[in-house]
Amino acid sequence: MSGSSSEQLLEFFEALLAAYGPQHWWPGQTPTEIVVGALLTQNTNWKNVERAIARLRQADLLDWRRLHEIESDRLAEVIRPAGSYNVKARRLKNFVVWLFDRFDGRLEALAEMPIEEARAALLTVNGVGRETADAILLYALGRPVFVVDAYTARVLWRHRLIDDDAGYDQIKEFLESALPVSAALFNEYHALLVEVGKRHCRPRPQCEGCPLERFEHHATATGRSAAAADDS
DNA sequence: GACCAGGCACATC
DNA sequence: GATGTGCATGGT
Numbered sequence: 001m002s003g004s005s006s007e008q009l010l011e012f013f014e015a016l017l018a019a020y021g022p023q024h025w026w027p028g029q030t031p032t033e034i035v036v037g038a039l040l041t042q043n044t045n046w047k048n049v050e051r052a053i054a055r056l057r058q059a060d061l062l063d064w065r066r067l068h069e070i071e072s073d074r075l076a077e078v079i080r081p082a083g084s085y086n087v088k089a090r091r092l093k094n095f096v097v098w099l100f101d102r103f104d105g106r107l108e109a110l111a112e113m114p115i116e117e118a119r120a121a122l123l124t125v126n127g128v129g130r131e132t133a134d135a136i137l138l139y140a141l142g143r144p145v146f147v148v149d150a151y152t153a154r155v156l157w158r159h160r161l162i163d164d165d166a167g168y169d170q171i172k173e174f175l176e177s178a179l180p181v182s183a184a185l186f187n188e189y190h191a192l193l194v195e196v197g198k199r200h201c202r203p204r205p206q207c208e209g210c211p212l213e214r215f216e217h218h219a220t221a222t223g224r225s226a227a228a229a230d231d232s
Numbered sequence: 233g234a235c236c237a238g239g240c241a242c243a244t245c
Numbered sequence: 246g247a248t249g250t251g252c253a254t255g256g257t
Contacts, residue, residue: 043240085252085254130239167244
């Protein structure tokens with residue numbers, strides 16, 4: 001066996017960063033745009049989300065007040081390239097209405113309260129699940145929360161760092177307790193896990209050339225998708 | 233033509 | 246509490 005989980009996770013991070021470099025997820029974008037992107041990217045290719053965001057910008061809709069005012073049907077038409085546009089228009093509206101009702105349209109309010117409180121508040125919004133809530137906290141608000149997704153779970157399971165039945169919150173807590181608490185680190189690490197996951201850790205793994213190939217791992221991967229279960 | 237993508241809510245067992 | 250399904254576009 002090699003060292004502790006903490007050491008192993010840091011070694012993985014170094015290996016991934018050396019191989020792929022910084023991923024620059026959500027660089028230079030406004031918190032508003034990041035929140036919108038987090039909602040639009042649900043089960044959707046990022047390229048399609050970029051198209052939808054470009055259309056929103058074109059329509060001058062990357063603004064909470066404008067989003068609050070617009071009709072859901074018209075919003076759906078604008079974000080069409082993101083797919084599932086009727087559902088996503090509803091979710092965007094849910095979020096914006098909630099933001100005005102509860103925080104007077106001030107996203108910053110979420111940066112001013114304890115993390116767990118902000119997370120619990122976000123989770124009350126219909127359309128905001130754990131991954132989206134955590135993406136908002138980390139990428140839009142710079143709070144040190146680890147975003148777990150299907151790739152995160154699969155990569156960590158393949159390298160024997162988590163059980164195959166670990167739930168979302170369990171994986172999140174494992175990462176947050178094993179790593180230095182740093183938004184910058186969590187940001188980069190999550191993006192790197194997605195990158196290595198896409199290239200090498202699909203349900204059918206392609207280990208050749210994987211930056212993590214030299215580390216211990218299961219010979220085969222299951223088709224395990226994400227952190228499905230609740231673990232409270 | 234399948235299969236996938238930076239999920240989630242809801243129904244059903 | 247686990248599993249299945251609809252949402253829907255655009256790339257490979």
